[in-house]
Amino acid sequence: MKAAAAGSAKYAIELRDVRKSFGKTEIIRGANLAVHPGERVAIIGPNGAGKSTLFNLISGRFGSTSGDILLHGQKIDGLKPYEITRLGLARSFQVSNLFTRLSVFENLRCAVLWSLGYRYAFWKFLADLQDANDRAEEVMEMLKLEKRRDVLAMNLTYAEQRALEIGITIAGGAGVILLDEPTAGMSRSETARFVNLIREVTAGKTLLTVEHDMGVVFGLADKIAVLVYGEVIAFDTPERVRANERVQEAYLGSVLADQQAEAGQAAHGRAAGH
Amino acid sequence: MGRTHESRPHYHFKPWNVGRWVLWGLFALVLLAAPKVFSANFQVSLLSQMGIAIVACLSYNVLLGQGGMLSFGHAVYTGLGAFVAIHALVAVGAGSLPVPVSLIPLVGGVAGAGFAVVLGFVTTKKAGTPFAMITLGIGELVFAMSLMVPEFFGGEGGVSANRVTGEPVLGITYGPQIQVYYLLALYTFVCTAAMFAFTRTPLGRVLNAVRDNPERVEFIGYSTQRVRYIAFIVSGFFAGIAGGMYALNFEIATAEVVGAANSGAYLLFTFLGGAIFFFGPIIGAVLLVLAGALLSEFTKAWLLYLGLVFLFMVMYAPGGIASLIMMNLRVAAFGKLRPLLASYLALFGTGVAVLVGAAALVELVYHLQLGDTIGTQFNFLGATLDVGRLDSWFGACFVLAVGLALFELTRRQFELQWGVTQEEIEREIKRREAAI
Numbered sequence: 001m002k003a004a005a006a007g008s009a010k011y012a013i014e015l016r017d018v019r020k021s022f023g024k025t026e027i028i029r030g031a032n033l034a035v036h037p038g039e040r041v042a043i044i045g046p047n048g049a050g051k052s053t054l055f056n057l058i059s060g061r062f063g064s065t066s067g068d069i070l071l072h073g074q075k076i077d078g079l080k081p082y083e084i085t086r087l088g089l090a091r092s093f094q095v096s097n098l099f100t101r102l103s104v105f106e107n108l109r110c111a112v113l114w115s116l117g118y119r120y121a122f123w124k125f126l127a128d129l130q131d132a133n134d135r136a137e138e139v140m141e142m143l144k145l146e147k148r149r150d151v152l153a154m155n156l157t158y159a160e161q162r163a164l165e166i167g168i169t170i171a172g173g174a175g176v177i178l179l180d181e182p183t184a185g186m187s188r189s190e191t192a193r194f195v196n197l198i199r200e201v202t203a204g205k206t207l208l209t210v211e212h213d214m215g216v217v218f219g220l221a222d223k224i225a226v227l228v229y230g231e232v233i234a235f236d237t238p239e240r241v242r243a244n245e246r247v248q249e250a251y252l253g254s255v256l257a258d259q260q261a262e263a264g265q266a267a268h269g270r271a272a273g274h
Numbered sequence: 275m276g277r278t279h280e281s282r283p284h285y286h287f288k289p290w291n292v293g294r295w296v297l298w299g300l301f302a303l304v305l306l307a308a309p310k311v312f313s314a315n316f317q318v319s320l321l322s323q324m325g326i327a328i329v330a331c332l333s334y335n336v337l338l339g340q341g342g343m344l345s346f347g348h349a350v351y352t353g354l355g356a357f358v359a360i361h362a363l364v365a366v367g368a369g370s371l372p373v374p375v376s377l378i379p380l381v382g383g384v385a386g387a388g389f390a391v392v393l394g395f396v397t398t399k400k401a402g403t404p405f406a407m408i409t410l411g412i413g414e415l416v417f418a419m420s421l422m423v424p425e426f427f428g429g430e431g432g433v434s435a436n437r438v439t440g441e442p443v444l445g446i447t448y449g450p451q452i453q454v455y456y457l458l459a460l461y462t463f464v465c466t467a468a469m470f471a472f473t474r475t476p477l478g479r480v481l482n483a484v485r486d487n488p489e490r491v492e493f494i495g496y497s498t499q500r501v502r503y504i505a506f507i508v509s510g511f512f513a514g515i516a517g518g519m520y521a522l523n524f525e526i527a528t529a530e531v532v533g534a535a536n537s538g539a540y541l542l543f544t545f546l547g548g549a550i551f552f553f554g555p556i557i558g559a560v561l562l563v564l565a566g567a568l569l570s571e572f573t574k575a576w577l578l579y580l581g582l583v584f585l586f587m588v589m590y591a592p593g594g595i596a597s598l599i600m601m602n603l604r605v606a607a608f609g610k611l612r613p614l615l616a617s618y619l620a621l622f623g624t625g626v627a628v629l630v631g632a633a634a635l636v637e638l639v640y641h642l643q644l645g646d647t648i649g650t651q652f653n654f655l656g657a658t659l660d661v662g663r664l665d666s667w668f669g670a671c672f673v674l675a676v677g678l679a680l681f682e683l684t685r686r687q688f689e690l691q692w693g694v695t696q697e698e699i700e701r702e703i704k705r706r707e708a709a710i
Contacts, residue, residue, distance in 0.1 A: 059493065080492065080497070081492040081493050082491075082492045082493070082494075082495050082496055082497050085492070085493055085494060085495040086495050090493065090494075091493060093490075097487060097489065097490045097493075098486075098487065098490070099482070099483045099486040099487050099490065100486050100487065101482070101485075101486050101550075102479075102482055102483065102486060106479060106482075109479070110479055110480055110483045110491075110494060111494045113476050113479075113480065113494075113495075114494060114495030114496060115495065118476040119476070120476070120477045120480075120496075120500060120501065120504050121475060121476045121477060122472055122475040122476070122477040122478060122504070122508065123475070124475060124476060125471070125474050125475060126474055126475060126476060126478075126479055127474065129476070132476075147707055168490070168494065172494060172495065
């Protein structure tokens with residue numbers, strides 16, 4: 001029944017009245033969201049709206065308090081992170097979460113091993129796994145990190161670490177990708193380059209990204225989900241979200257005003273969400 | 275680096291792959307030739323013990339260095355391996371077990387892996403500090419059991435067996451120590467190679483990933499608990515082989531082999547040798563045997579010295595001897611070692627002064643405490659020290675204080691110089707990268 005559901009599911013990701021409380025504080029208060037396969041969704045919202053928490057629930061880092069989370073029609077809430085990963089959902093982290101004492105190449109190779117079926121093998125040599133090595137090299141080239149192949153992850157520059165973070169996420173070939181503030185802490189020019197990179201490596205996949213930078217949001221997303229106080233108050237195309245009164249009221253009005261002012265004045269510090 | 279890139283993107287020729295064959299050849303040669311150079315009986319016995327310790331420390335490092343698991347109870351697996359092996363040897367002697375004597379270490383290995391399957395299931399449920407606590411608890415548990423179950427552990431006297439049993443194969447009886455040595459050397463070489471091979475496998479690499487960042491490992495599809503568990507069993511297998519080698523070498527196993535002192539020694543010497551490099555524990559194992567056999571001949575306070583050395587290493591060289599070697603090899607590879615030599619000489623000289631001062635003081639205190647039995651006057655490096663005389667104490671303190679001051683000065687100087695050298699190397703690397 002699961003296989004049939006996975007094949008014909010209408011949505012890649014579906015949240016049904018998902019709730020999450022930490023102690024007495026309810027952070028996610030009945031979130032609903034349905035993302036079609038191949039859609040590219042940006043989740044925006046004020047600080048503390050629960051965007052990262054929502055990602056942590058979907059990826060299995062935390063368990064939800066109630067509600068259903070479905071991946072291709074299959075219930076995944078309550079599963080362990082590695083079980084969810086094996087079902088084809090991968091995520092990145094807001095703070096780079098790398099294998100610090102392994103080289104760039106080894107980081108990527110680790111990230112592809114499970115998806116290529118090598119599991120816990122200790123009777124095969126890594127050097128002989130041509131598909132794993134090729135895939136790791138391929139991702140490394142996409143990230144433009146070939147020259148840094150043998151550098152330990154801890155010795156990379158910040159921007160390189162962010163790139164590797166994305167690389168580890170997409171290397172396993174998951175169909176659903178969650179990126180948690182992929183451009184956080186980057187300069188303007190790095191951000192522009194990075195948006196292109198993300199677009200390239202997530203082509204054809206279902207993408208959910210948490211983002212503060214409106215430039216990135218409009219650059220990456222077909223649809224925007226607005227999360228305010230643990231609820232999705234709007235989920236639509238950028239134009240219609242922009243026009244949505246509730247969104248204007250709750251959040252986007254001020255941000256968009258900032259962005260327009262910024263666009264008008266050309267150079268300006270990063271304003272979005274802060 | 276990317277020279278062969280276009281044609282075979284996954285293949286990168288590294289010059290030290292050739293060096294690797296040379297290194298393994300040298301290792302085999304050393305194992306073969308060692309008893310020719312050190313041929314006295316007690317020397318061959320020490321060499322045999324080194325082989326055992328090498329396998330034990332390397333198996334410990336599968337946990338510590340490769341998996342980031344700090345175990346305080348590794349002797350459980352070497353020790354239980356030794357006990358099962360000695361019982362197997364007894365059974366072979368009685369004719370009830372048709373296993374050649376040369377395979378006894380493997381029996382220990384299977385036993386070690388078996389105990390790791392059972393005990394490791396609980397242990398590897400947790401990582402970090404809880405893991406360390408559980409290993410400590412299991413270590414105490416098994417040691418307590420050894421006194422409660424004399425049927426298996428043999429009580430106070432332990433269990434002994436005779437390895438000279440059955441028909442000799444090709445004239446090998448394992449009577450003479452030299453024959454045992456070569457058998458153990460073979461096991462040492464094969465186990466070392468097998469454990470090195472393990473580091474090049476998918477599981478071996480993901481184990482490193484678990485050490486570095488267990489959380490992320492869960493998000494690339496791996497259960498960290500399962501990775502730790504399998505690695506623990508692999509470690510237990512090789513630990514058990516070391517135990518079996520021990521049983522064959524000493525023909526006896528007593529309760530101490532599962533005790534905390536042994537677990538502590540594995541931890542201490544693996545760390546001293548260097549846990550972050552594969553070959554570090556080999557150095558540590560050699561030191562383990564030398565410290566136990568030779569240092570204890572020089573001075574009764576040898577454990578105290580060992581503690582001091584350990585403290586010193588944790589503070590100044592947390593990567594152990596192996597990392598000191600590798601860091602200097604790197605400097606040498608960039609042709610920048612020569613300017614450092616003067617500093618090394620100064621560090622060595624002042625270090626010796628500190629050592630002499632500290633040792634004199636330690637010996638004085640030791641003789642003060644135990645003066646009734648070992649006398650209050652003793653010979654220390656040609657000088658006669660007396661706990662009753664003020665100038666002995668004053669002299670020791672003076673040498674220590676001056677030594678420490680000079681050492682600290684040279685150390686600071688060296689640190690600056692080292693930093694500059696490293697920066698030069700970094701720049702050189704950047705330049706080479708840009709040149710590709």
